Amino acid sequence: MTKKRRRSVHLHVMVTPEEQALIADRMAEAGISNMGAYMRKMALNGYVLHVDLSDIWELVALQRRxxxxxxxxxxxxxxxxxxxxxxxxxxxxxxxxxxxxxxxLKKLSAVVSL
Structure with a gap:
């Protein structure tokens, strides 16, 4: 018995080696390692927003201390x-x-949830 998938429709896209390298570069810039997740995000939203929140989390840790x-x-x-x-x-x-x-943090959460 096969596992029922949440996404059951398979899409197939052909790209050149150069396009594949460019996609890989953009995935790395966005901090995404899963090709399917990246392609879905780009197809549905047209952009991927990657925000480095490490400084913010450091501030939160200081506040907790x-x-x-x-x-x-x-x-x-x-x-x-x-x-x-x-x-x-x-x-x-x-x-x-x-x-x-x-x-x-409220403003950042509003931006990230776009």
């Missing part, structure tokens, strides 16, 4: 006591860092 640090300070403050104004200042700094990053 910042939040963790803030939490540790809060625990320490509740256990041993600390000036409430220091906690408030840390919370404001954290909020000031997170708001622009959050807006940037």
């Amino acid at each position: 910042c939040a963790n640090n803030l939490n540790q300070v809060a625990v320490h403050a509740n256990t041993y006591g600390i000036y409430p104004s220091e906690i408030t200042a840390l919370q404001k700094d954290y909020a000031a860092l997170w708001e622009p990053l959050s807006e940037l």
